Amino acid sequence: MRVVLFGYQTWGYRTLEALLTSEHEVALAVTHPASEHAYESIWSDSVAELAEANGVPVVVRNRPDEDVGQALKDADPDIIVANNWRTWIPPHIFELPRHGTLNVHDSLLPAYAGFAPVIWALINGEAEVGVTAHMMNETLDAGDIVLQRAVPVGPTDTATDLFHRTVDLIGPIVVDALAMIAAGRRELVAQDRAKASFFHKRSIEDSRIDLGRPAADLERLVRAQSDPYPNAFCYHGSTRLRIVSAAVSTGRYGGTPGRIFIKEGDGVVIVAGADARFGRNHGLLVRRVRLDDGTERPALAYFRAMGGYLTSHPTS
Structure with missing residues (x-):
């Protein structure tokens, strides 16, 4: 499949790494500019640099504007894969590819939608954390689930430990979810909205x-x-x-x-x-x-x- 990536920081970088070594063709990468925000400057591997090093066209924007829309049409993707894209993607963007948009989120949805899910989950004493690949719809992190994988939280684990464990899940879950979609296997699971929770970005406060x-x-x-x-x-x-x-x-x-x-x-x-x-x-x-x-x-x-x-x- 022809794939366009919407991704940022290490999460997006790991996603692009997996796509580049897969059977799929990466037609375009869309990413955000570098940030000095206290949290967005952490785990800041550059999607743009990895794309450029591999001959993948790059568009750098904070939001999917008209230029992004035109670049997406020119790329003619079968699917978009999004990971750690920090602003809203409108329907005319996420619905454009033939197979829609696969979003990868580092929580066990429907719980911990939104921002910094691993940190919030650890603060709240959750027994496990994980990664969910789901189809994007108009509600953030609420689309039907394609795949979900979990790792346990130990009694002395830090957010850094859990970051490394969950980020290691990204490559396999992206490749496996795309294989299911390419093969026409869409055994999707609707999220139970009664169990959903949505968390804001973290700040120093x-x-x-x-x-x-x-x-x-x-x-x-x-x-x-x-x-x-x-x-x-x-x-x-x-x-x-x-x-x-x-x-x-x-x-x-x-x-x-x-x-x-x-x-x-x-x-x-x-x-x-x-x-x-x-x-x-x-x-x-x-x-x-x-x-x-x-x-x-x-x-x-x-x-x-x-x-x-x-x-x-x-x-x-």
Whole structure:
């Protein structure tokens, strides 16, 4: 089949890699310009550079404008494959190819449609994450499912671990889904819209630590904001602290959320949970912190004395 790619960053790059080594002909690649957004500058392998290196025509746009539409008509594709395209693709674009448009999304749809699904899923304690190939329709990430594959989430997995595991699924799922479509096998599964959820893009604000939340939630937030993502952070007085390693404490501790309380093992326990006053909660065991200048220290070295508080916003 003649294929046009709409893709961006490493997700789009891996998709194009798979297409270039498949039996299909890549007629055109459409991608976004490079971005300095805190999340879009991560995993930023260039679709444009890979396409150009392989003699594939490239159009770089933020949105599918008239030039994209004309380039698509000239390419005369059998199918579009989209992965990590960041803006809406209108029906006159996604319906133009003979077989429509196959979208590849890094979640187990219908849950976690939208943006940063692996990070949101880890924050929420999901048991597995994965990749879905589905046919595009007018509702974002809502079309009928062609193929879906999952990987488990381990108790210490970070968002970086899960990124690598899910991105490795892209090539095989794209090739297998296209083989099914080319062979006329469309055993599609409609998404159950009652089970759908849609998530917004993440920003720095979403990494802010609120010690009123349970320690287990905060520990997952720390893992979900692993390097190279913007780390989970809070404040010690006026100093911003990025929490780069943490766990849930073994002991249960009472008092006021945010209190820098006691040493435990290789870290320092911060009282956590809105109902911490009852003394039934585990705390957040902070193991390593990083300052804004990049200096990283063990929590036991940074917190030389107990007492004081970690807060969501700076204090004098």
